[in-house]
Amino acid sequence: MLLSTATEASTATATTTTTTKATPTSSPDKKKKKRIVVAVGGNALQRRGDRLTIENMLKAAAEMAPTLAELAKENELVLTHGNGPQVGELALERSAASFDVLGAESMGQIGYVLAQALQSAGCTAIPILTQVVVDQYSDAFKDPSKFVGPIYGSIEAQALAQSLGWTVKPDGEYFRRVVPSPPPMEILQIEAIKTLIEHSPGTLTIACGGGGIPVARVPANPQTLIGVEAVIDKDACGAKLANEIEADGYIILTDGGGIWENFGKPDAREMKEATPEYLKGTKTGEKFPGSMGPKVQALIDFVERSNKPGVWAAVGDLKDCAKIVAGEEGTFIRRDVKNGVTWRTGKKGPPRKESKNPPPF
Structure with missing residues (x-):
């Protein structure tokens, strides 16, 4: 509210009236929005058993969009996503293309699908083509570990490795192509992301899709960038993004x-809740290096690297997204948890699915 007051002062020669405006005060009932980064796996757009088509991706995105749009009304939401199935499909179609280019293509594809679904749900979303700097001489390039593409028998896998220069590794009883997965070092479009968050309220930013487009700086001329044959872990990049924007x-x-x-x-x-120290002490997720392991590490990294008080990280099922934000579902990682860990009661764990056939991507 703007308050105006008039003060009259009389002197021997004149009477002067001065009008001053008080500084506006914010309403005490207005709740400050929380800044939250949400990372959605690439498999969220490809349901198990469904073919990887644009139609199926649009359908899956339309189902998740209303929940994300509702969260964006109450929070400053930034969305990032995986691209495993999509970049694997693109790599099959265009075997001569490098993974930085394929990553950019998948980012544009998925960003469009998500933005369209969110716009239909009443939320304006802006995908940003995001480049992420990596160290092209890191150990990740000495021992590629990121599985991409479909499964192969041993003879076919070796033939592809020789003809196309792929690196292949066993995945269960089958073989799959692997590419380096270096850690993210620098998000080049971070200032643009911050500008959208701070100056375009109500707009949902989609950034660092698929972990970002992997690029490296030329040592002799650091301003010059080159593409890198790699796929960055999207959870690790999501944690860095969250730290960079002070989520x-x-x-x-x-x-x-x-x-x-x-x-x-x-x-x-x-x-229900756990501290980074508890998770590291119990080596949580290390038995599952291809699935939960990187996620646990990314959650720990965000909490430990943040300078903000009261920060938290969480992991849970896509369908429970709203309940996770409310603290009713999922697992939370915080700095202060009594005894290091608490457990959810009355919940039976999902059965482990044993199969000789790994997923197609």
């Missing part, structure tokens, strides 16, 4: 819920 929370959405002890066994139980 209050970081959520990783999966199709398997939170963090479970004895997953798939009769005595399985889900963590």
Whole structure:
């Protein structure tokens, strides 16, 4: 509210009237929005058993969009996403293309699909083609570990490796192509992302899709960038993004819920809250280096690297997104948790699915 007051002062020669305006005060009832980064896996746009088509991607995006749009009304939401199935499909179609180019193509494709679905749900979303600097001489390039593309038998895999220069590794009883997965070092479009968040309220920013387009600086001329044959882990990049924009929370959405002890066994139980120290001390997720392991590490990294008080990270099922924000579902990582960990009661863990056939991507 603007308050105006008139003060009259009389002197021997004149009477002067002065009008002053008080500084406006914000309403005490207005709740400050939380800044939250939400990471959605690439598999969220490809349902199990469905073909990877634009139609199926649009359908899946339309189903998740209303929840994300509602969260964006109440929070400063930034969305990032995986691209495993999509970049694997593109790599099959264009075997001669490098993974930085394929990553850019998948980012544009998925960004369009998500933006269209969110706009239909009443939320304006702006995808940003994001380049992320990596160290092209890091150990990740000495031992590629990121699985991409479909499964192959041993003879076919070796033939492809020789003819196309691929690196292949066993994935169960089959073989798949692997590419380096270096850690993110620098998000080049971070200032543009911050500008959208701070000066375009109500707009949802989509950034660092697929972990970002991997690029490196030329040592002799650091201003010059070159593309890198790699796929950056989107959860690790999401954690860095959340730290860079000083987010209050970081959520990783999966199709398997939170963090479970004895997953798939009769005595399985889900963590409600845990500290980074507890997770590291119990080596949580290390038995699953291709799935939960990188997610747990990304959650820990965000909480430990943040300078903000009260920050949190969470992991949970995509369908429970709103309940995760409300603290009713998923596993939360915080700095201060009594005894290091608490457990959700009355929940039975999902059965572990054993299969000789790994997923197609």
